[in-house]
Amino acid sequence: MLQLHRNAISGNCYKVELLLHRLARPVELIDVTFGQPESEAQRAAVKSLSTIGRIPTLVLDDGRVLTESNAILCYLAEGTPYVPADAFDRAQVLRWMFFEQNLHEPHIATRRFVMTQGDPSKVSADLLEIWLERGTDALGVMERHLSEHDWFGPAGYSIADIALYAYTHVADQGGYDLAPFPALRAWLERFAAQPGHRAMG
Ligand SMILES: N[C@@H](CCC(=O)N[C@@H](CS)C(=O)NCC(=O)O)C(=O)O
Numbered sequence: 473m474l475q476l477h478r479n480a481i482s483g484n485c486y487k488v489e490l491l492l493h494r495l496a497r498p499v500e501l502i503d504v505t506f507g508q509p510e511s512e513a514q515r516a517a518v519k520s521l522s523t524i525g526r527i528p529t530l531v532l533d534d535g536r537v538l539t540e541s542n543a544i545l546c547y548l549a550e551g552t553p554y555v556p557a558d559a560f561d562r563a564q565v566l567r568w569m570f571f572e573q574n575l576h577e578p579h580i581a582t583r584r585f586v587m588t589q590g591d592p593s594k595v596s597a598d599l600l601e602i603w604l605e606r607g608t609d610a611l612g613v614m615e616r617h618l619s620e621h622d623w624f625g626p627a628g629y630s631i632a633d634i635a636l637y638a639y640t641h642v643a644d645q646g647g648y649d650l651a652p653f654p655a656l657r658a659w660l661e662r663f664a665a666q667p668g669h670r671a672m673g
Contacts, residue, residue: 474498474531475499475500475502475531476489476501476502476530477529477530478503481588482528483638486638487637488545488548490637491545502514502517504517522537522539526539541638545631554625554630561626565624565630569635577639579607583646604648607646619655622659622662
């Protein structure tokens with residue numbers, strides 16, 4: 473059976489868990505906690521599996537290991553409706569997944585982590601402000617797309633939608649205001665209303 477090293481508060485792990493759930497793929501979830509007495513051993517186990525040593529880390533039935541949430545999504549979605557077969561359409565999905573890792577997650581997920589799990593007083597006010605501005609810019613990019621499209625996938629709900637949903641739906645925890653983004657809020661509702669949806673956690 474697939475094994476996924478993960479934790480319940482990580483949006484990157486949630487992406488993978490949601491797709492596995494929608495694909496009805498059985499998986500053994502292995503919790504990796506932070507700041508608990510047992511966490512050092514759990515993190516050492518993850519570090520022994522790959523050079524990056526972060527979660528999510530997926531271990532396949534044959535023992536091969538895959539890291540990077542969006543790479544894992546691409547692997548699991550192969551041959552399913554969650555990723556288009558057409559090369560151009562597929563590239564459209566990939567470009568949103570690169571956008572997520574480049575301009576969205578580094579600001580929105582990091583700010584959320586600091587605000588909910590970390591100590592904001594250890595981060596400069598300037599950096600918190602830069603994350604807020606850049607994350608809000610990324611939400612604006614999504615809003616402009618969603619003003620004209622229902623999904624980020626050219627043919628509908630896709631792994632690009634899963635990748636972007638993970639941290640957008642909890643962006644308020646990082647101090648982001650979604651009120652100015654009505655098309656984005658409608659997409660969040662549409663996404664969560666899909667049959668087979670599974671909440672984070
Ligand atoms: N780009 C990677 C990010 C992986 C990552 O940074 N994961 C975090 C949890 S969301 C982690 O393992 N943090 C532990 C650490 O920083 O040591 C992905 O999308 O999977």
